[in-house]
Amino acid sequence: MTETMRPVAPPSSFGVTHPLDMVTAQEITAARRILVESGDLTETTRVPRILPVEPAKDLVLGHVDGADDFDRSLRVTLLETDSGAVREAVVSVTEGVVLDRRDVPTGTHPYGQPQYLFEEYERASEIVMADRRWQAAMARRGITDTSHSLVAPLAPGYFPHEGYAGHRMIRSLTFHRRYDGDNPWAHPVAGLIALVDLTAGEVVELTDEGEVPVPSGDWHYTPDHVGEPRTSLKPLEITQPEGPSFRVEGSLVRWENWTMRVGFNAQEGLVLNQISFRDGQEDRSVIYRASVPEMVVPYGDTDVTRYWISYFDAGEYLLGKNANSLKLGCDCLGVIHYFDAVVADDHGNPMPIPHAVCMHEEDYGILWKHTEVGEQPQVRRSRRLVLSYFATVGNYDYGFFWYFYLDGSIQMETKATGIVFVGAGEPGTENRHAPEIAPGILAPVHQHIFCARLDMAVDGLANSVEEEELVGIPIGPENPHGNAFTWRRTPLRSETARDADSEAGRRWYVTSTGRRNGVGKPTAYQLTPMAGPRLMAQPGSSAARRATFAQHHLWATPFDAAERFPAGEFPNQHAGDGLGTWVEAGRSIEDTDVVLWHTFGPTHIPRPEDWPVMPVDYSGFWLKPHGFLDSNPALDVPDWSQARHHGGDHQCSCGH
Structure with missing residues (x-):
């Protein structure tokens, strides 16, 4: 690098040592200063989203430890609150300049709006509660003291017949909190919905169809209401007297044979980069980048207060920005390493999230075992590395857990919990779309459909995709005894769903182009789905057009840096974009840089046991080595029955 090309501020001056490090508070502060100085950010400008610009793969793969010669740039969404105009700016904090600007055409088809600001939730509530029609509707229900009422602002979906396409809108439902500390979700105000124009600052439409009484039952879940906790559960202690087995160097994590870099951003939350598995003396690449960048929560109820609901919790609300600060003993058990994260607030200032990501080890039962007659049984215990974060979006809480196993397997698991979204009905009501889960409280059927983006790199970036199915063989010459079956592998040659x-x-394989295993086959990783129903909304519906990714369990595309979010950049009030559009190009996915998009998640018919707070509902998938290695990689795991532990003389016993 010549002197004239030297960066104004090298990455290390912002606390960055690798191109894939998380965005720092210093970088966000610098980006805001640059935008203010350039006139792009004024008193009326808000910042719905700041994301890191992903560095080019060749730059990352060629990076040398200690080098300070790479650029760090942020992509900043700018919303003018007085006009509703939206722009995006790419800011190099390394060079100290705005590299690019573009207007976002929110006023023309297919429209779209930036993610919601935190301040807009409060503003929408104030607008609704000041509306005389809303006040009259509450009074008609006998509610005159609305000081504790909750006006829940919600993404409105896309319905152009309403005439507000291109406007920054939000819908608001009402829940009545009778007193400070009351559970508002237990008191839904049926049939009352406000459509708010956030730019104009007014309720443009108020619907009041409710004659149903507001449920008045006491439904609480906090200790001060539940009473004394049970005493029958005895303490369960998890200790690692010699410390954890993982090592952390900045964003780099090493655990047993696994190596990866931990990232985090405002939209996707936890991102795992450059995942590799050590085979002998070689770290072999498995995945270049893994995240869950989108999810949709479509509701199956025809009621006026719910037919339009299909929340995109990442693309409309930002999962990462809504991440929790995790707590030892509650969210995580054991010897914990936390990763702090920083996102931007509504004004573009850094907003730290301490302990955003938790990492620890867990015992996971038997890894492998065999007993040979007359010989001592051989058994090894499994262990996994866990990286997780939780995000709370309104009434729901979502946990995202990545598990790494000693045998080379990876599991992704989501945990949906929180409070189910409810409406009101006459007690004893039968509703085919919303079962009664408590007297007068109806919970509509809905889905939680997550989409994982797996930028694969199985022994390098040149990969292909195959689909495998089991095949039964009719009784005949090829199956004379009727017991035989086989399998069939079909190459997927062009991008597909x-x-x-x-x-x-049915399973899918990502195979290496250039590497063979010990039996001469391409090395591979296998995606094993734990799939539930696909999107239940009908073709042609607004939800189906906007959430095309949810219509199929798997999408395979060639890597494109611009294709990062499966429902597009701005799904809020958007007519539809993303995977369903991208695959129409019919690009090749043979011997190339391949991305798998896997959709999964529960379809929820609520039950009384989900109320007033819902036990965790699990969903996910597995990635397993299939011919990636030449034998079981966990043969050298210690036999703990022969090993001292807890720093004392006691030895574990397997009963022999």
Whole structure:
């Protein structure tokens, strides 16, 4: 690098040592200063989203430890609150300049709006509660003291017939909190919905169809209401007297044979980069980048207060920005390493999230075991590395857990909990779309459909994709006894969408172009779905057009840096974008840089046991080495029955 090309501020001056490090508070502060100085950010400008600009793969793969010669840039969404105009700016904090600007055409088809600001939730509530029609509707229900009422602002979906396409809108439902500390979700105000123009600052439409009484039951879940906790559970202690087995160097994590870099951003939350598995003396790449960048929560109720609901919790609300600060003993057990994260607030200032990501080890039962007659049994215990974060979006809480196993497997698991979204009905009401889960409280059927983005790199970036199915063989010359079956592998040659089939045991393989295993086959990783129903909304519906990714369990595309979010950049009030559009190009996915997009998640018919707070609902998938290695990589795991532990003389016993 010549002197004239030297960066104004090298990455290390912002606390960054690698191109894939998380965005720092110093970088966000610098980006804001640059935008203010350039006139792009004024008193009326708000910042719905700041994301890191992903560095080019060749730059990352060629990076040398200690080098300070790479650029760090942020992509900043700018919203003018007085006019509703939206721009995006790319800011190099390394060079200290705005590299690019573009207007976001929110006023023309297919429209779209930036993610919601935190301050807009409070503003929408104030606008609704000041509306005389809303006040009259509450009074008609006998509610005159609305000081504790909760006006829940919600993404409105896309319905152009309403005439507000291109406007920054939000819908608000009402829940009545009778007193400070009351559970508002237990008191839904049926049939009352406000459509708010956030730019104009007014309720443009108020619907009041409710004659149903507001439920008045006491439904609480906090200790001060539940009473004394049970005493039958005895303490369960998790200790690692010699410390954890993982090592952390900045964003780099090493655990047993696994190596990866931990990232985090405002939209996707936790991102895992450059995941590799050590085979002998070689770190072999498995995945270049893994995240869950989108999810949709479509509701299956025809009621006026719910038919339009299909929340995109990442693209409309920002999962990462809504991340929790995790607590030892509550969210995580054991010897914990936390990663702090920093996102931007509504004004573009750094907003730290301490302990955003938790990392620890867990015992996971038996790894492998065999007993040979007359010989001592051989058994090894499994252990996994856990990286997780939780985000709270309104009434729901979502946990995202990545598990790494000693045998080379990776599991992704989501945990949905929180409070189910409810409406009101006459007690004893039968509703085919919303079962009664408590007297007068109806909870509509809905889905939580997550989409994982897996930028694969199985032994390098040149990969292909195959689909495998089990095949039964009719009784005849090829199956004289009727017991035989086999399997069939089909190459997927161009980008496509596919669906799981449990009867066929359908799975997908990402294979290496240039590497063979010990039996001469391409090395591979296998995606094993734990798939539920696909999107239940009908073709042609607004939800189906906007959430095309949810219509199939698997999408396979070639890598494109611009294709990062499966529902597009701005799904809020957007007519539809993303995977369903991208695959129409028919690009090749043979011997190239391949991305798998896997959709999964629960379809929820609520039950009384989900009330007033819902036990965790699990969903996810597995990635397993399939011919990636030449033998079981966990043969050298210690036999703890022969090993001292806890720093004392006691030895574990397997009963022999």
